[in-house]
Amino acid sequence: MGGSIGEGTTNELRTGRDRDYPSIRQFSIFSPNKVGALQNLVRLIETHRLRVCALSVSDSAECAIIRLVVTHPERAFELLEQDGYAFTEVDLLVVELPNRPQPTLAICSTLLQAEINIQYCFPMTVRPYGRPALAFKVDDHEQASNVLDSNGFIVLTENDLEA
Structure with missing residues (x-):
């Protein structure tokens, strides 16, 4: 996701820390509380060669918050955005x-x-x-x-x- 700005330079979308920072990103995903919603989310992640490392679901009558930790969070971010999920990231x-x-x-x-x-x-x-x-x-x-x-x-x- 970068474009050339000038000779020898690129503009990359990056986080303010590297993958060796003592933190792991969690996605808090807002989802309708309906049959199959969790399966659709997990299918999106796992069919793109990402691994679910932790999962927690808090639900109410109308919606659920799915807390998800995956390998390669940058790729997961892209997938969630492309699929139109409403989410936030938490350290x-x-x-x-x-x-x-x-x-x-x-x-x-x-x-x-x-x-x-x-x-x-x-x-x-x-x-x-x-x-x-x-x-x-x-x-x-x-x-x-x-x-x-x-x-x-x-x-x-x-x-x-x-x-």
Whole structure:
């Protein structure tokens, strides 16, 4: 998606961070609450060689919010736009569960001690490196990432979804 501006330069659509930033993009997709809507969305993603890494659906009588994490979010963005979906992007912290007793409590306690609010959380369906992980939406992404990292937790990046 770039065009030539001058000799040796291009104008590319890029995000403000790279795929190694301690964050994973989630798409919040607004969908009518009707039979087959989720299947149509998943078909769009998976038939274009993207992998669904996490999925959460919150519904009401008339609409649903589908939270979706996929490999290659730039391509997913293009597909969702081309197909006319209404959506937003959100940065999540995806944290590997440490191999110790009460791993989720340890993550929550670390964030609480730093006074970071967890807005929502859901499990990853793909286990990067074979280890379970949780996706967190927090009120201070950068601080949460730094606090978790300094306390020995592994915060994943979009590159890790390819593992």
